[in-house]
Amino acid sequence: MKAIAVLRHPSDCVETAPRMQLIADSAMVGAGRPLFLPDFAPSWRARIGLAFRISRLGKDIAPRFVGRYVDAFCLCMQLMPEGAAGDEAWGGLFDNCMALGTWRPVPDGEAIGIKLEDSVCDVGLGDIAVEQTVAAVSRYATLKTGDVIVAAFLPWVVGVKAGDDLRVDVDEEPALSVRVR
Structure with missing residues (x-):
């Protein structure tokens, strides 16, 4: 299993050759497991993403068929080093850098409410452009x-x-809980 992160915000359009980051399978941590901060950077930050699970083999998938290849979504949190030499290059190449939340069914076109501490946003699948993103990656x-x-x-x-404990909710239900160690 691999993870590929498309480096964009939900409102950005999907490029035909998007900026992508390959994340090693050893970097992904399942729901409820802690993330351990490596010692190669003096400080860390994290970003929250919307991840989709592929349910069958596919290459060069047309956008209209993506629904046949995606069976669930979750929130994820990716650690990013700050202040390390070449900190942008580390990306997803170190162990234990991405926590995955609880997998849930993909909503049918409706917006989902995401809350992290005091920050709230509503994101629709149309905003995320799942079909175009998966098609571009494939x-x-x-x-x-x-x-x-x-x-x-x-x-x-x-x-x-x-020592941090972070929790992100989707539609007022816990979707991602991460303990940082």
Whole structure:
């Protein structure tokens, strides 16, 4: 299983050759498991994304068929180093850098309300452009069952440190709980 993050916000249009980041399978941590901060950076921040799970093998998928390949979504939180040499290059290449929330069914076109602490936003699947994003990624890589596509990152960036407990809700239900160690 691999994860591919498309580096865009929900309101950005999907490029035919989008900026993507490959995230190693050893970087992904399942729901309820803690994230451990590596010691190669003096400080850390995190961003929240909307991830979609691929349910079958596909290559060069047309946007109108993406619904046949995506079976669930979750929120994810990706750690990003600050102040390390080449901190942008680290991306998803270090272990334990992305927490996945609880998988849930993909809503049918309705907006979902996402809340992190005091910040709230409503995001519709049309805003996320799941069909166009998965289609764009599948143009360059064969998608396999269990792969994760992070279709967009919310505009929130949160500073994190060891001992933090973060919780993000979807429609007032817990969707992502992360303990930072």
